[in-house]
Amino acid sequence: TVQLEMKALWDEFNQLGTEMIVTKAGRRMFPAFQVKLFGLDIHAEYMLLMDFIPLDDKRYRYAFHSSSWLVAGKADAATPGRVHYHPDSPAKGSQWMKQIVSFDKLKLTNNLLDDNGHIILNSMHRYQPRFHIVYVDPRKDSEKYAEENYKTFVFEETRFTAVTAYQNHRITQLKIASNPFAKGFRDCDPEMWPRNHRPHSLPVVSSTVRNRSSLSDPHPSGT
Amino acid sequence: TVQLEMKALWDEFNQLGTEMIVTKAGRRMFPAFQVKLFGLDIHAEYMLLMDFIPLDDKRYRYAFHSSSWLVAGKADAATPGRVHYHPDSPAKGSQWMKQIVSFDKLKLTNNLLDDNGHIILNSMHRYQPRFHIVYVDPRKDSEKYAEENYKTFVFEETRFTAVTAYQNHRITQLKIASNPFAKGFRDCDPEMWPRNHRPHSLPVVSSTVRNRSSLSDPHPSGT
DNA sequence: TTCTTGTCACCTAGGTGTTAATAT
DNA sequence: ATATTAACACCTAGGTGACAAGAA
Numbered sequence: 388t389v390q391l392e393m394k395a396l397w398d399e400f401n402q403l404g405t406e407m408i409v410t411k412a413g414r415r416m417f418p419a420f421q422v423k424l425f426g427l428d429i430h431a432e433y434m435l436l437m438d439f440i441p442l443d444d445k446r447y448r449y450a451f452h453s454s455s456w457l458v459a460g461k462a463d464a465a466t467p468g469r470v471h472y473h474p475d476s477p478a479k480g481s482q483w484m485k486q487i488v489s490f491d492k493l494k495l496t497n498n499l500l501d502d503n504g505h506i507i508l509n510s511m512h513r514y515q516p517r518f519h520i521v522y523v524d525p526r527k528d529s530e531k532y533a534e535e536n537y538k539t540f541v542f543e544e545t546r547f548t549a550v551t552a553y554q555n556h557r558i559t560q561l562k563i564a565s566n567p568f569a570k571g572f573r574d575c576d577p578e579m580w581p582r583n584h585r586p587h588s589l590p591v592v593s594s595t596v597r598n599r600s601s602l603s604d605p606h607p608s609g610t
Numbered sequence: 611t612v613q614l615e616m617k618a619l620w621d622e623f624n625q626l627g628t629e630m631i632v633t634k635a636g637r638r639m640f641p642a643f644q645v646k647l648f649g650l651d652i653h654a655e656y657m658l659l660m661d662f663i664p665l666d667d668k669r670y671r672y673a674f675h676s677s678s679w680l681v682a683g684k685a686d687a688a689t690p691g692r693v694h695y696h697p698d699s700p701a702k703g704s705q706w707m708k709q710i711v712s713f714d715k716l717k718l719t720n721n722l723l724d725d726n727g728h729i730i731l732n733s734m735h736r737y738q739p740r741f742h743i744v745y746v747d748p749r750k751d752s753e754k755y756a757e758e759n760y761k762t763f764v765f766e767e768t769r770f771t772a773v774t775a776y777q778n779h780r781i782t783q784l785k786i787a788s789n790p791f792a793k794g795f796r797d798c799d800p801e802m803w804p805r806n807h808r809p810h811s812l813p814v815v816s817s818t819v820r821n822r823s824s825l826s827d828p829h830p831s832g833t
Numbered sequence: 834t835t836c837t838t839g840t841c842a843c844c845t846a847g848g849t850g851t852t853a854a855t856a857t
Numbered sequence: 858a859t860a861t862t863a864a865c866a867c868c869t870a871g872g873t874g875a876c877a878a879g880a881a
Binding site for chain 4: 633634671720733734773774775790791792793794795
């Protein structure tokens with residue numbers, strides 16, 4: 388059996404309609420796909436991997452006025468179907484079960500010509516992550532053939548829409564609130580600022596407008 | 611066969627008398643022990659590991675006036691003998707040979723009660739790193755017994771003295787010059803400064819005196 | 834219009850030698 | 858005296874969404 392970690396957070400995103408950023412260089416998923424495994428053979432070897440299948444044959448667009456997703460036509464040409472092996476593969480059942488298995492090295496890209504081994508997805512399309520456990524049969528000469536004894540697990544709460552920029556503002560806010568790497572965009576303690584190291588010639592405009600805008604527009608209060 | 615990477619750098623350190631810092635929390639080695647492997651069986655599985663043996667039964671101290679190491683008595687009680695398995699172990703010969711094998715996760719500690727699995731060494735003692743390749747015999751029931759088919763490799767240029775603080779100033783300078791993480795202590799381009807973000811109330815005193823001293827001594831040029 | 838790209842400030846995470854204070 | 862410790866400034870390395878400019 389397999390147990391999805393951070394299920395509460397996944398549910399929260401799923402209720403809003405999860406979006407995952409895809410970039411040319413590859414972007415990690417947040418939340419990361421993490422599972423706890425039970426019932427494996429302690430001594431047997433397994434490969435753990437993930438793939439992503441289209442949820443439907445449609446292309447979507449986001450209607451900002453109604454804050455909802457609309458069908459925008461038929462799906463684009465399918466992307467190269469890739470698989471992501473967990474980097475610890477292969478390993479014994481005991482290894483996989485003694486701690487949470489995290490796929491945080493997995494990256495999503497929209498570059499059809501990607502040669503970094505990332506998962507290629509079409510932006511504005513919906514996908515369902517899948518998790519596979521492949522038993523490595525020691526009698527076969529190569530484990531590449533052994534994709535017969537395997538099990539597949541699907542957690543529907545991990546489905547998402549691939550995007551190049553977030554569409555639903557509530558998704559953005561939930562990402563900022565829950566992803567430690569986005570802490571710089573959190574809106575709490577606005578009077579604790581100014582931050583350290585801020586050049587005093589570039590005043591803080593507001594707590595939500597970053598001073599990056601001051602760089603490209605040196606007269607934020609003028610004109 | 612095994613080829614030591616960065617041999618030129620190791621030689622440079624070894625000529626001065628390499629020192630490696632040991633801390634309670636564990637400190638990485640610099641240079642890191644890295645090797646290229648040749649002639650392994652592509653399909654066979656191997657465990658790669660390192661251990662450290664005392665070079666002699668002596669304790670040392672550094673004479674600053676003569677810039678040389680002196681014998682300071684017999685060795686302290688031996689530390690718990692530990693080994694460090696390369697985290698990718700076990701893996702196939704093809705995996706080990708297709709790129710440089712780096713032991714950069716290995717850490718040295720002087721904490722006799724360490725329970726992080728780090729290598730425990732006595733400060734002010736000399737050590738010789740050793741590298742072992744263990745063939746995992748598939749017929750044995752457990753690879754823990756299989757430590758019969760193995761080979762050991764010793765690179766004398768990697769020997770060092772364990773220290774809690776650098777003794778030979780030339781070692782310090784070579785570490786600063788060659789370790790990217792110590793770039794902040796390099797002395798080049800002193801007129802390129804002041805650095806960004808430096809509070810202008812804390813002037814740069816000199817290129818070698820860090821402004822940390824300004825914190826505990828607010829009048830570095832006074833008194 | 835709608836979507837994508839590249840750059841940026843701002844973080845997390847952790848590896849450096851320095852230094853002052855503390856052991857021994 | 859000599860050796861060790863803990864906090865620190867300063868890095869490397871890389872993961873965030875914001876934003877402006879570009880592309881379709």
